[in-house]
Each structure stands twice: as structure tokens, then as C-alpha cells.
Amino acid sequence: MELLFYKDAYLKSCRATVTYAQEGIVRLDKSIFYPTGGGQPGDRGWIETETGDRIEIIEARKGESHEDIILILKEDAPLPAVGTNVITELDWDYRYGHMRIHSCLHLLCASVVGDVTGGQISASKGRLDFNLPDTQIDKESLEASVNRLIEEDHPITQDWISDQELDANPSLVRTMSVAPPRGSGKIRLVKIGASVDLQPCGGTHVKSTGEIGLIKIGKIENKGKQNRRINLTFAD
Ligand SMILES: [Zn+2]
Known part of the structure; x- marks a missing residue:
């Protein structure tokens, strides 16, 4: 297929x-x-x-x-x-909502220091869980950094890389926000801007961050030890 x-x-x-x-x-x-x-x-x-x-x-x-x-x-x-x-x-409206929210979660991932442990996407909102120690997250400044990346309208591009190419470029793995899966032969890398975000991903994305439109950070919840859930929605 x-x-x-x-x-x-x-x-x-x-x-x-x-x-x-x-x-x-x-x-x-x-x-x-x-x-x-x-x-x-x-x-x-x-x-x-x-x-x-x-x-x-x-x-x-x-x-x-x-x-x-x-x-x-x-x-x-x-x-x-x-x-x-x-x-x-x-059903394009439904899919396009997923593309915008999904792309925005990459920006959220790039704006928070901490490993991602889970996530959920819908056509109007999304969330990511981070493994974070008990630090305060400033909601306003996080929202401002994500929206700044949206307004800067960075291109979102993709590339396929083999396990061998990955092994030959260990520095590439270090710059990725999420560790790539091994053994599948081919890995799809999604890159935002020159250095905003790089990670292996199989989802669908918009072609530049401006298409996401401005967002609002919603509730930041504590989900167990070191697990922080950050919710976001479209601003309009
Ligand atoms: Zn993705």
C-alpha cells in the first residue's frame, strides 16, 4: 500500500x-x-x-x-x-486541525526542558506529558515562547534516514528532542526551522509554523511523580 x-x-x-x-x-x-x-x-x-x-x-x-x-x-x-x-x-477540517495541533506539540516540546513521556492530539487541542522534577513552569512565558515560534513562521520539513546513517552521525541523535527508534531500517525525521526542533516522527504536520495560528497554554497538571501534563488549545 x-x-x-x-x-x-x-x-x-x-x-x-x-x-x-x-x-x-x-x-x-x-x-x-x-x-x-x-x-x-x-x-x-x-x-x-x-x-x-x-x-x-x-x-x-x-x-x-x-x-x-x-x-x-x-x-x-x-x-x-x-x-x-x-x-x-x-475530512479535511478534522485532519488539518490535527496537523496544526501536532506541529504545535513539536514547538511545545522544543520550549520545555524535559523528556516527553506521552501525548494526545485532537482537532482543537493537545497535550504533552513531561518527565519533570518539581519545578515551577511559568505559563505566561511558556505561552509567549511557543507563540513567538509560531509567529516566526519556521518551515517544517522532513527527511528519511537509515539506521546506518544515524549510527554514522551520533551528533544528530544528540540534537534530537526525542530518541529515534532503532531496527526499523528507515527513520523519518521532522525538522522545524534551522534548529528549533528535530525529532523522529511519523505524524502529519503543516508546512510552516505560522499555519498553526496562535495558541493558549491551558492547565498544567501534576500526574504523579515527576510527570507534568501541559495542555494547549487554539487561541481563537
Ligand atoms: Zn510530529
Whole structure:
């Protein structure tokens, strides 16, 4: 299966061929749908068949392998025929919200000194958990630094790197805010600006930080020993 959202996160629609359709699950030969994972919800959208059915997809999920994505259909939706061509379409407002919040969590990660232990993304808000000792976080100054990075409109780019290239460049690992996974062969690195943030990530991002729009830092919660949860939402 071709994972189109990796190449172009802005692809809202594409033609595809149905390779599997059974019991409310559809597989295609290519996917603009990001599957649930890494704290980011799976995409929603529609499949339009040659016979004019418009079938609702309620969630894209990971299937049996990394390159296998299954589309969960709305209950009682008709199944498209295997081998036929369809047009797929993203619920773009939902996805674009995830792209903006997800990108903003990279900025939050870059603005807080501490290891990330978890996170959650929705279309209008997000949060990250940090392993932090009992220090005070100044909400106003944190909000100001994240918003400054947004207003500076840094480009967000991606690169693929092999395990071997990573081993050959240990300094690269030191500059990453999150340690890369090993053994998968290929790692996708997401870079913001020249040196704002660099980390391995498989999610979808906007192309520059200005697209995020200004944010507000919400509650900062204590979640157990050394675990600090920082919430954020869009300012408007
Ligand atoms: Zn990311």
C-alpha cells in the first residue's frame, strides 16, 4: 500500500483501487488516510464508488503491518467492490486541525526542558506529558515562547534516514528532542526551522509554523511523580 500522507500531507483527495472489502473494513492500494497512532487520531472521510455510492469512513487504523491501513466504515454502509476504482476524500477540517495541533506539540516540546513521556492530539487541542522534577513552569512565558515560534513562521520539513546513517552521525541523535527508534531500517525525521526542533516522527504536520495560528497554554497538571501534563488549545 502506498502511504500518500507521508509524501504530501495536503493531499485531500485521490483515486485508488479497492483491494479488500469485508465486514465493514476496506483496504485500498494507496492511502491519503493517516491511521491512528503516535497520539494522533486516524483520519475520517469518504469513498465514492463508480456506481455513485458515497461511503463514510469513521476511522483509519493500522492493519497487520506498517504499510497496511484499514478503513473502518460507518455501520451498515455498503461495501465497494474489490478491484474497482474509487475516489477517496479526507475530512479535511478534522485532519488539518490535527496537523496544526501536532506541529504545535513539536514547538511545545522544543520550549520545555524535559523528556516527553506521552501525548494526545485532537482537532482543537493537545497535550504533552513531561518527565519533570518539581519545578515551577511559568505559563505566561511558556505561552509567549511557543507563540513567538509560531509567529516566526519556521518551515517544517522532513527527511528519511537509515539506521546506518544515524549510527554514522551520533551528533544528530544528540540534537534530537526525542530518541529515534532503532531496527526499523528507515527513520523519518521532522525538522522545524534551522534548529528549533528535530525529532523522529511519523505524524502529519503543516508546512510552516505560522499555519498553526496562535495558541493558549491551558492547565498544567501534576500526574504523579515527576510527570507534568501541559495542555494547549487554539487561541481563537
Ligand atoms: Zn510530529
